[in-house]
Amino acid sequence: xxxxxxxxxxxxxxxxxxxxxxxxxxxxxxxxxxxxxxxxxxxxxxxxxxxxxxxxxxxxxxxxxxxxxxxxxxxxxxxxxxxxxxxxxxxxxxxxxxxxxxxxxxxxxxxxxxxxxxxxxxxxxxxxxxxxxxxxxxxxxxxxxxxxxxxxxxxxxxxxxxxxxxxxxxxxxxxxxxxxxxxxxxxxxxxxxxxxxxxxxxxxxxxx
Amino acid sequence: xxxxxxxxxxxxxxxxxxxxxxxxxxxxxxxxxxxxxxxxxxxxxxxxxxxxxxxxxxxxxxxxxxxxxxxxxxxxxxxxxxxxxxxxxxxxxxxxxxxxxxxxxxxxxxxxxxxxxxxxxxxxxxxxxxxxxxxxxxxxxxxxxxxxxxxxxxxxxxxxxxxxxxxxxxxxxxxxxxxxxxxxxxxxxxxxxxxxxxxxxxxxxxxx
Numbered sequence: 001x002x003x004x005x006x007x008x009x010x011x012x013x014x015x016x017x018x019x020x021x022x023x024x025x026x027x028x029x030x031x032x033x034x035x036x037x038x039x040x041x042x043x044x045x046x047x048x049x050x051x052x053x054x055x056x057x058x059x060x061x062x063x064x065x066x067x068x069x070x071x072x073x074x075x076x077x078x079x080x081x082x083x084x085x086x087x088x089x090x091x092x093x094x095x096x097x098x099x100x101x102x103x104x105x106x107x108x109x110x111x112x113x114x115x116x117x118x119x120x121x122x123x124x125x126x127x128x129x130x131x132x133x134x135x136x137x138x139x140x141x142x143x144x145x146x147x148x149x150x151x152x153x154x155x156x157x158x159x160x161x162x163x164x165x166x167x168x169x170x171x172x173x174x175x176x177x178x179x180x181x182x183x184x185x186x187x188x189x190x191x192x193x194x195x196x197x198x199x200x201x202x203x204x205x206x207x208x
Numbered sequence: 209x210x211x212x213x214x215x216x217x218x219x220x221x222x223x224x225x226x227x228x229x230x231x232x233x234x235x236x237x238x239x240x241x242x243x244x245x246x247x248x249x250x251x252x253x254x255x256x257x258x259x260x261x262x263x264x265x266x267x268x269x270x271x272x273x274x275x276x277x278x279x280x281x282x283x284x285x286x287x288x289x290x291x292x293x294x295x296x297x298x299x300x301x302x303x304x305x306x307x308x309x310x311x312x313x314x315x316x317x318x319x320x321x322x323x324x325x326x327x328x329x330x331x332x333x334x335x336x337x338x339x340x341x342x343x344x345x346x347x348x349x350x351x352x353x354x355x356x357x358x359x360x361x362x363x364x365x366x367x368x369x370x371x372x373x374x375x376x377x378x379x380x381x382x383x384x385x386x387x388x389x390x391x392x393x394x395x396x397x398x399x400x401x402x403x404x405x406x407x408x409x410x411x412x413x414x415x416x
Contacts, residue, residue: 178386
């Protein structure tokens with residue numbers, strides 16, 4: 001029988017005897033979240049269940065359900081977690097704040113072309129037909145959208161008190177989302193790079 | 209036993225005795241295509257089968273399969289058919305060709321906010337995970353995308369021989385697609401209208 005430091009129901013406890021329980025719990029949670037995003041990106045909503053994710057993360061189904069009681073909990077938390085990670089990474093790319101606008105436009109568009117966007121897209125589309133998922137995803141999308149807008153305004157050094165600037169930045173983020181969609185079925189990198197270069201130049205002119 | 213003009217397997221033949229057979233066949237086909245787009249927009253790919261569409265269109269399953277042997281045939285044809293209808297309607301809005309750019313930007317964005325975009329989005333997302341669907345939808349998306357680009361260039365009076373103009377128009381269409389995505393879960397009309405007004409003004413300045 002294990003004590004508090006090595007409970008029976010923690011399979012890694014024997015190998016990681018010095019890792020405090022709450023850190024192990026956090027690590028398990030993060031493994032589940034990362035596996036959930038990868039699963040959603042690869043297999044879509046229909047192929048993404050708590051069991052599939054638990055197996056992929058090497059976690060028991062019971063442990064997965066302890067962290068995330070429902071399928072909706074797991075996948076909305078996963079998309080939110082990765083969105084936060086990406087926001088942090090984006091800010092870290094430009095540690096001095098407002099930066100070269102062409103580089104910022106390129107980095108913003110990059111947010112929408114990886115597995116996170118693909119996962120989020122599957123979640124959005126599923127939510128559009130599933131009443132249980134829709135309010136959760138709508139709320140999440142609004143929150144992530146506001147945060148991304150805030151980062152974009154900061155890094156572009158955009159003065160939103162000037163008329164039209166807010167809508168210019170919003171349109172730019174809509175364009176980034178559209179570029180993500182265009183990358184769903186084919187590798188659109190070559191075309192995208194030219195569009196991003198041109199729109200980086202236009203932002204430079206427009207935002208002054 | 210019915211003759212050629214009123215075959216047993218055409219339930220409407222008795223009511224429409226003077227409609228030539230090929231016109232009835234075309235009408236059946238169009239009813240199936242319209243029902244397929246509506247079904248895809250409302251229920252997504254998972255809920256969209258040939259049987260469901262046939263019932264919605266008031267057509268026998270056998271007749272539906274005569275027109276569209278596979279599920280992939282039916283839904284790619286449906287999205288293509290409606291995309292063509294929309295292109296024709298868009299050109300008809302501006303019969304004299306190049307027109308007021310703000311009005312053209314608004315009309316282009318409208319292409320991406322209705323049931324067709326919703327249906328196409330479900331098809332794209334399903335195709336990203338289904339090997340049987342992906343090549344068909346990829347080819348369709350490329351074809352529809354080229355046609356939309358051509359219309360946008362014409363109506364905006366954009367001179368693509370000038371550096372950057374092609375990419376400006378492409379980015380505008382990517383923005384329109386992104387605005388369609390933002391409208392998936394919530395009614396985004398108020399925000400969208402402001403973005404469209406601002407980007408209409410940007411296009412006016414940029415395209416000269």
